[in-house]
Amino acid sequence: MAKLDIKDAAFHFLRAVSGPTDMYGIYVFDAEDALPPTFEAIEAHVVARRPVVPALNIVLREAPLGLDFPSWVPSAGDTAGHLSDHDLTGASWPECQTRISSILEVGLDARVRAWHLHVLRGVRDVPTVDGAATVVVLQVSHAMTDGLGLTRIASALFAPPGTPHDVVGAALPGHAPVRRPRAPILAATASILATPIRLARYGIRIRSARKRYAASRSQLAPPVRPGPSTRLTVDPTGSRAVHIVPLPASALRGRGVPVTAVALAAVASATEKYLRAHGDDIPDVLNASVPVSLGPDIEWSSANRALSCMVDLHLGESDPSKRARLIAELVVAERRRVTSPELLDIARAEELLPAPVVLAAQRLRQRRKTVRPTKFWTHTNVVSVDRGRTRPMLELCGSRVTFTSGTPMLAENRPLVHGFFGGGDIITVVVLACPDVVPDHEKYVESLIDSIREL
Incomplete structure (x- = not known):
C-alpha cells in the first residue's frame, strides 16, 4: 500500500467540489503508407504493454471514514474497461476537437480507474498528416502524477518495440511499490491516534519554516x-x-x-x-x-x-x-x-x-x-x-x-x-x-x- 502525499491527495479531494482535475495527453499518429491500426489491434497492444508499466496497474483506495489519506493499491480491473473506441471515420480535425472537448468534460474516479485511453480513429485533415490520423487521448488522474509523469507513462505505453524493459517499467517519482492492504481500519485508527502528535509537530515546523522564509524575503523577488x-x-x-x-x-x-x-x-x-x-x-x-x-x-x-x-x-x-x-x-x-x-x-x-x-x-x-x-x-x-x-x-x-x-x-x-x-x-x-x-x-x-x- 502506498499512501498519497497531502499534495497529491488534494487533487482527489478537489474532484468532488470543482469537477475534473485529470491530466490529458493528446497524441496524433500517422500510418503513412500503411493502413491505420484497428481498435482491436490497439487494444491488443495495450493489453500486452500494460503489465510492465507500473502506473497502469494501480487504483485508489480511500481510508475508512476518511480517517487517513487514500492509498494506491494493485488494480484488478480488466484492460477493456480502460479503453474507449471513437470511430470518427471521415470526420474533420475540427470535429475531432469537438469530440475531445466532450472527453474533457468527464473526469475519472481513481477509486474505479486511475487512467483511460480514448482512441479517435479515421480523422481527416489533421495538420502534419496526409491521410487518416489516429488521435489518442491518454487521461490520467492528477492524484497519480503531474505533466512530466504523464509524459513518462505515454513514453512507456507507446515505446517502440525493443525498448529496454527498465525504461518501459520505470516507476513514477513519488510512488512506492504498491501491495494489497491487510487491515485498512487498523491503519486509519493508528493515523487518528497519531493526530495530536502530528499537529504538534506541524505547529513547530510551520512556525520555524515561516520564520526562515521571512528572514530570507529581502533576497527574493516580491510576489x-x-x-x-x-x-x-x-x-x-x-x-x-x-x-x-x-x-x-x-x-x-x-x-x-x-x-x-x-x-x-x-x-x-x-x-x-x-x-x-x-x-x-x-x-x-x-x-x-x-x-x-x-x-x-x-x-x-x-x-x-x-x-x-x-x-x-x-x-x-x-x-x-x-x-x-x-x-x-x-x-x-x-x-x-x-x-x-x-x-x-x-x-x-x-x-x-x-x-x-x-x-x-x-x-x-x-x-x-x-x-x-x-x-x-x-x-x-x-x-x-x-x-x-x-x-x-x-x-x-x-x-x-x-x-x-x-x-x-x-x-x-x-x-x-x-x-x-x-x-x-x-x-x-x-x-x-x-x-x-x-x-x-x-x-x-x-x-x-x-x-x-x-x-
Whole structure:
C-alpha cells in the first residue's frame, strides 16, 4: 500500500467540489503508407504493454471514514474497461476537437480507474498528416502524477518495440511499490491516534519554516500583486471547448527570450485585445499561473513535482518585445522564489497535517464561498512544456507520432487557460475554454495566433 502525499491527495479531494482535475495527453499518429491500426489491434497492444508499466496497474483506495489519506493499491480491473473506441471515420480535425472537448468534460474516479485511453480513429485533415490520423487521448488522474509523469507513462505505453524493459517499467517519482492492504481500519485508527502528535509537530515546523522564509524575503523577488476581476475571471461550468493548433517551432523560438516568455507575452496581447473588443477596462495587473517543475535533486515526497509561479503579464507595456523581456525576467525571479529552500520547507511542513483536518478545512472553505471576490492572484494558467528538439519516438501499432500536446486544467475563476507543448520542430498551442463563459473562444484563439506572429 502506498499512501498519497497531502499534495497529491488534494487533487482527489478537489474532484468532488470543482469537477475534473485529470491530466490529458493528446497524441496524433500517422500510418503513412500503411493502413491505420484497428481498435482491436490497439487494444491488443495495450493489453500486452500494460503489465510492465507500473502506473497502469494501480487504483485508489480511500481510508475508512476518511480517517487517513487514500492509498494506491494493485488494480484488478480488466484492460477493456480502460479503453474507449471513437470511430470518427471521415470526420474533420475540427470535429475531432469537438469530440475531445466532450472527453474533457468527464473526469475519472481513481477509486474505479486511475487512467483511460480514448482512441479517435479515421480523422481527416489533421495538420502534419496526409491521410487518416489516429488521435489518442491518454487521461490520467492528477492524484497519480503531474505533466512530466504523464509524459513518462505515454513514453512507456507507446515505446517502440525493443525498448529496454527498465525504461518501459520505470516507476513514477513519488510512488512506492504498491501491495494489497491487510487491515485498512487498523491503519486509519493508528493515523487518528497519531493526530495530536502530528499537529504538534506541524505547529513547530510551520512556525520555524515561516520564520526562515521571512528572514530570507529581502533576497527574493516580491510576489505579484492581486489584480481586479474581469469577464475572464468567472468560474467555469462543466462545459469545455478545446482548440489544438500545431505551429512551426520557429514561430516561438529564436526570439531572444525563452519560449515560455514569448507564450506569456502573446497571451497578454491576446487578452488585452479580447477585453478591448468587449469594451472592458484593461486591468493594471493581470497575472498568469505558470507551473515549474522541481529538479530531480530536490527532495519532494509528492508525485506532483510542479509548483506555480505567479507572473505579471505587464499589460501596460505597449512594446511587445520589451514586454516579453520583462516577463522573462519575472519568470526567472519567481522560479527562484517558489523553489527557495525556505518556501519549500513551508510546503513540507504541511505533509504533517492529518487527512481529517485537511478535509475539514476544505469543507469550511466551500461554505465560505458566498461572496464573489473582486481581486485575484491569478487570472489564467499558461503551461509551457519542452519535450526536446527531436520528434518524440512514439509508435502505436506501426504508426508514428507526428505531434503531441496536452490540456491545462480549468479551475475556479479561470474559464480560459493555455498550453504550449514543444516537441521536435512543432510547438502545439492549446486553448481550453468554458464556452458558457467565453462563447467567442474561437475568435480569442485566432487573436492569440495572430499575437504570436506579431511578436
